[in-house]
Amino acid sequence: MSADFYKPMRLNEIDSSLQEEIKKVCDINVELCMECGKCTGGCSNAHIFDYTPRKIVQLVKLGAEKTLLSMDALWTCVSCQLCVDRCPSQINIPHIMDYIREKAHRQGVKTRRINVELFHDLMLNSIRKTGRVAEAPLMLNFNLRSRQYMKDAVLGGRMFLKGKLSPFSPVVKDIDHVRRLFKKIADNREG
Amino acid sequence: MDIAYFPGCSLHAMAHEYDTSTRLVCQRLGINLYEVPDWNCCGATAAHSLDHHLSVGLSSRNLALVKDMNLKQMTTPCAGCFNRLKTASVELKQNDDLTAEIEKLAGISLTGAKEVEVAHTLQVIMEAVGMEGIKEQVIKPLNGMKLAAYSGCLITRPRAIAQFDDPEQPVALDHLLQALGAQPVHWSHKAECCGGGFAASDTDIVVDLGGQVLEAARQAGAEAIVAACPMCQTNLDTRQRAIEDERGIKYNLPIVYFTQLMGLAFSYSPRQMGLNRLLTSPTTLLRSRGLS
Ligand code: SF4
Numbered sequence: 001m002s003a004d005f006y007k008p009m010r011l012n013e014i015d016s017s018l019q020e021e022i023k024k025v026c027d028i029n030v031e032l033c034m035e036c037g038k039c040t041g042g043c044s045n046a047h048i049f050d051y052t053p054r055k056i057v058q059l060v061k062l063g064a065e066k067t068l069l070s071m072d073a074l075w076t077c078v079s080c081q082l083c084v085d086r087c088p089s090q091i092n093i094p095h096i097m098d099y100i101r102e103k104a105h106r107q108g109v110k111t112r113r114i115n116v117e118l119f120h121d122l123m124l125n126s127i128r129k130t131g132r133v134a135e136a137p138l139m140l141n142f143n144l145r146s147r148q149y150m151k152d153a154v155l156g157g158r159m160f161l162k163g164k165l166s167p168f169s170p171v172v173k174d175i176d177h178v179r180r181l182f183k184k185i186a187d188n189r190e191g
Numbered sequence: 192m193d194i195a196y197f198p199g200c201s202l203h204a205m206a207h208e209y210d211t212s213t214r215l216v217c218q219r220l221g222i223n224l225y226e227v228p229d230w231n232c233c234g235a236t237a238a239h240s241l242d243h244h245l246s247v248g249l250s251s252r253n254l255a256l257v258k259d260m261n262l263k264q265m266t267t268p269c270a271g272c273f274n275r276l277k278t279a280s281v282e283l284k285q286n287d288d289l290t291a292e293i294e295k296l297a298g299i300s301l302t303g304a305k306e307v308e309v310a311h312t313l314q315v316i317m318e319a320v321g322m323e324g325i326k327e328q329v330i331k332p333l334n335g336m337k338l339a340a341y342s343g344c345l346i347t348r349p350r351a352i353a354q355f356d357d358p359e360q361p362v363a364l365d366h367l368l369q370a371l372g373a374q375p376v377h378w379s380h381k382a383e384c385c386g387g388g389f390a391a392s393d394t395d396i397v398v399d400l401g402g403q404v405l406e407a408a409r410q411a412g413a414e415a416i417v418a419a420c421p422m423c424q425t426n427l428d429t430r431q432r433a434i435e436d437e438r439g440i441k442y443n444l445p446i447v448y449f450t451q452l453m454g455l456a457f458s459y460s461p462r463q464m465g466l467n468r469l470l471t472s473p474t475t476l477l478r479s480r481g482l483s
């Protein structure tokens with residue numbers, strides 16, 4: 001892990017615009033955070049996060065957008081929603097994560113977990129193409145694109161024998177409608 | 192009871208047995224499932240991870256299709272789909288700005304979609320039929336099978352969206368298993384995360400989190416784990432060998448869908464319930480209770 005992640009923040013960098021933005025777009029008020037740490041205490045994956053959920057909320061308050069956009073936790077949050085329900089102030093941290101991840105993705109900020117981002121991308125491509133996800137072809141495509149040619153070969157064989165791997169790609173009949181959603185919603189908001 | 196049915200991508204592929212068992216069990220209980228015609232993927236983790244608007248948009252199309260069926264309720268057995276569909280449904284009802292923005296971007300009306308209610312199939316069964324109604328259908332009780340009821344994350348969380356059971360100490364699945372004559376164990380991980388959508392993209396996370404779930408079930412003396420989500424089942428079943436290798440412990444814990452056990456208790460055969468499709472075989476366990 002790069003030492004960069006732990007660079008201390010300088011006070012003169014404080015800026016409340018990110019906090020305002022998250023309040024406006026996500027309807028989340030980070031000012032209500034009392035730093036109790038219950039979110040971090042409950043978090044499924046805090047033990048591998050570079051910044052824990054409580055710190056992430058603080059980073060939003062401090063306006064440390066660059067740190068947030070490049071943090072590893074964006075790509076290791078499992079969206080388990082434990083922090084949301086434990087927070088006495090109902091601060092929706094996975095929603096903040098989604099918002100910042102979306103921004104990082106659109107700005108092309110590099111992540112160490114390229115495979116997580118790649119998998120999401122391939123899955124969205126599959127939905128755009130056919131309206132649904134074909135699991136087996138998606139896995140195969142992912143292994144090829146991430147150059148892990150032998151990944152899960154043995155497991156794949158066991159699953160095949162159980163009839164769990166279907167080579168078919170189901171297609172939504174009104175696929176034009178789905179594609180329109182992608183075109184109008186996703187593409188319009190890019191750039 | 193008539194209700195729209197959203198199987199989701201997994202139930203049409205890897206989790207085919209969850210689809211079949213759900214349909215048969217609901218039929219027996221008098222819950223008429225009508226598959227949403229031409230449904231599309233809910234967008235899963237990918238869409239909400241990269242594009243919130245798109246995620247709501249994709250789910251809204253499904254909600255609108257239900258409205259076209261002249262039904263007001265939709266159910267899905269997948270906890271992941273449930274979370275996406277219900278998040279969209281709640282957003283459409285509460286967030287007028289977002290709804291207007293999506294309507295404008297996509298050039299569609301979401302008025303109909305707004306009226307549709309979404310519930311996970313476990314909730315529908317427990318609320319429409321309940322423990323007593325389930326007991327009435329039991330022909331072959333599960334004979335005290337010791338089971339770890341695994342709700343996982345998204346059936347009950349976040350509380351404000353799911354609006355069902357307790358977010359961290361859920362009991363619905365335990366009650367259902369009790370009604371089938373099983374003995375649910377007390378355990379620590381009934382609502383912890385299995386690693387969700389990371390099975391392929393960051394397998395270590397599933398081996399780590401899924402491993403904790405398996406270990407907790409073993410320590411509680413469970414003979415199998417009962418899932419209500421294709422992602423939970425697939426993670427714990429397909430990654431079990433990798434977890435065993437990493438921990439040096441042989442778990443050999445079958446990961447069974449709750450509908451499969453309901454079907455068995457309603458006297459369907461293990462094959463009809465697709466129990467032969469699980470990677471970790473439940474055959475020994477079923478034999479020990481005279482169910483196979
Ligand atoms: S649980 Fe809520 S209030 Fe407490 S530290 Fe976390 S975000 Fe802040």
Ligand code: SF4
Nearest residue numbers: 043077078080081083
């Ligand atoms: S949703 Fe993400 S941040 Fe919140 S507890 Fe789960 S893993 Fe941690």
